[in-house]
Amino acid sequence: MKILKEPIQSLLVLEPTVYKDERGFFMETWQKELFTNLGITEQFVQDNHSKSTKGVLRGLHYQINNPQGKLVRVTKGEVFDVAVDLRKGSSTFGEWFGEYISDENKLMMWIPPGFAHGFYVMSEYAEFQYKCTDFYSPENERCLLWNDNKVKIKWPFINKNIPILSKKDQKGKRLEDIEKIVIKPMKY
Numbered sequence: 001m002k003i004l005k006e007p008i009q010s011l012l013v014l015e016p017t018v019y020k021d022e023r024g025f026f027m028e029t030w031q032k033e034l035f036t037n038l039g040i041t042e043q044f045v046q047d048n049h050s051k052s053t054k055g056v057l058r059g060l061h062y063q064i065n066n067p068q069g070k071l072v073r074v075t076k077g078e079v080f081d082v083a084v085d086l087r088k089g090s091s092t093f094g095e096w097f098g099e100y101i102s103d104e105n106k107l108m109m110w111i112p113p114g115f116a117h118g119f120y121v122m123s124e125y126a127e128f129q130y131k132c133t134d135f136y137s138p139e140n141e142r143c144l145l146w147n148d149n150k151v152k153i154k155w156p157f158i159n160k161n162i163p164i165l166s167k168k169d170q171k172g173k174r175l176e177d178i179e180k181i182v183i184k185p186m187k188y
């Protein structure tokens with residue numbers, strides 16, 4: 001496992017070591033000692049798995065009071081995965097980063113607490129799996145609007161189609177109206 005990029009402080013693109021042979025492949029997707037050595041020392045308390053069809057955009061989600069760090073990967077298909085820095089006091093507040101992650105390239109993203117997260121499905125469908133450092137908390141969950149005109153994410157929409165969004169995600173808030181996420185400085 002190695003860090004490929006750190007596009008925003010503590011936001012990491014990770015490349016696992018993949019062992020291929022005539023049977024297929026093997027890789028470690030999380031290993032406490034390895035991740036601690038990479039600087040990811042948070043405890044994970046929840047694992048999630050979703051499936052989405054082509055053109056679906058989920059996000060951009062974050063939680064206040066109990067922000068979640070997320071270790072994400074794609075086990076079927078391809079997505080364009082996006083994180084937006086919402087950490088109060090961060091010099092890169094409001095900046096975004098996106099990476100194509102797929103079952104082919106096997107890249108993972110470590111999205112530390114304090115970021116909004118979302119993804120857009122490029123393939124026929126995508127299965128998305130991730131570990132979280134805090135529990136899902138509907139009362140603390142917030143949504144930053146996917147097409148906020150200050151954040152200006154360049155989504156790679158297929159044929160310039162409008163993405164398929166949940167009702168909740170259609171009603172995301174603008175960057176100027178969101179509650180910034182308070183993180184202890186030692187966490188990033």
Ligand SMILES: Cc1cn([C@H]2C[C@H](O)[C@@H](COP(=O)(O)OP(=O)(O)O[C@H]3O[C@@H](C)C(=O)[C@@H](O)[C@H]3O)O2)c(=O)[nH]c1=O
Nearest residue numbers: 048050058059060061062070117118119135136166168
């Ligand atoms: C996220 C989540 C949802 N749910 C339930 C609530 C709801 O009835 C149903 C679907 O929820 P959502 O529409 O919020 O699912 P989804 O849009 O997939 O939400 C996820 O989006 C990505 C981008 C993230 O970053 C995740 O943290 C998470 O917010 O699942 C849980 O029970 N536990 C959870 O942890």
